[in-house]
Amino acid sequence: DTEVTQTPKHLVMGMTNKKSLKCEQHMGHRAMYWYKQKAKKPPELMFVYSYEKLSINESVPSRFSPECPNSSLLNLHLHALQPEDSALYLCASSQVRGTYEQYFGPGTRLTVT
Amino acid sequence: QQQVKQSPQSLIVQKGGISIINCAYENTAFDYFPWYQQFPGKGPALLIAIRPDVSEKKEGRFTISFNKSAKQFSLHIMDSQPGDSATYFCAASMSGGAQKLVFGQGTRLTINP
Numbered sequence: 001d002t003e004v005t006q007t008p009k010h011l012v013m014g015m016t017n018k019k020s021l022k023c024e025q026h027m028g029h030r031a032m033y034w035y036k037q038k039a040k041k042p043p044e045l046m047f048v049y050s051y052e053k054l055s056i057n058e059s060v061p062s063r064f065s066p067e068c069p070n071s072s073l074l075n076l077h078l079h080a081l082q083p084e085d086s087a088l089y090l091c092a093s094s095q096v097r098g099t100y101e102q103y104f105g106p107g108t109r110l111t112v113t
Numbered sequence: 114q115q116q117v118k119q120s121p122q123s124l125i126v127q128k129g130g131i132s133i134i135n136c137a138y139e140n141t142a143f144d145y146f147p148w149y150q151q152f153p154g155k156g157p158a159l160l161i162a163i164r165p166d167v168s169e170k171k172e173g174r175f176t177i178s179f180n181k182s183a184k185q186f187s188l189h190i191m192d193s194q195p196g197d198s199a200t201y202f203c204a205a206s207m208s209g210g211a212q213k214l215v216f217g218q219g220t221r222l223t224i225n226p
């Protein structure tokens with residue numbers, strides 16, 4: 001099973017709202033990733049967690065706050081977003097050693113009004 | 114040097130034909146080269162991947178050709194079908210720890226029936 005699940009599928013939020021995106025995998029992967037994808041563009045890496053510790057932050061604005069509560073779960077907390085943050089937010093996971101396949105979830109389509 | 118250049122941006126192929134998408138990279142430290150297929154509104158799905166120690170890898174109708182000296186790799190889709198119509202991304206990464214995938218810009222493939 002190579003499934004990564006994400007909730008919600010769609011999210012509409014105002015610029016003053018606080019919301020969270022959730023991601024879950026049960027493949028025993030110890031690396032988890034958040035990507036942002038705009039229309040007709042490739043995924044753009046935001047954060048990487050390795051063994052539940054933040055290992056890469058690609059200079060993402062502080063209005064995006066990641067959290068990895070355990071090895072299966074990854075959250076992205078959103079606060080005071082801008083309309084230009086509207087995008088497809090993708091979660092992915094992989095092994096840390098050995099094979100390097102990264103498996104993506106279906107994404108959360110976020111619209112900021 | 115971190116870039117992966119992908120061409121063409123869009124491609125139209127007749128049903129039953131061969132679709133060919135090309136990628137080039139500069140960073141010789143890259144040692145893992147996956148291809149992803151993405152349908153509209155969905156997350157990228159890992160299609161096939163190759164490492165530099167082999168020159169070709171085939172899975173069903175999908176083949177990756179790899180030229181280490183030219184720092185190029187390509188995806189061939191044999192007997193292309195309308196269901197193959199999607200956006201394809203090549204990517205590259207380095208082994209060791211939770212790795213950052215560097216994506217090409219994507220190719221929108223349309224298979225005409």
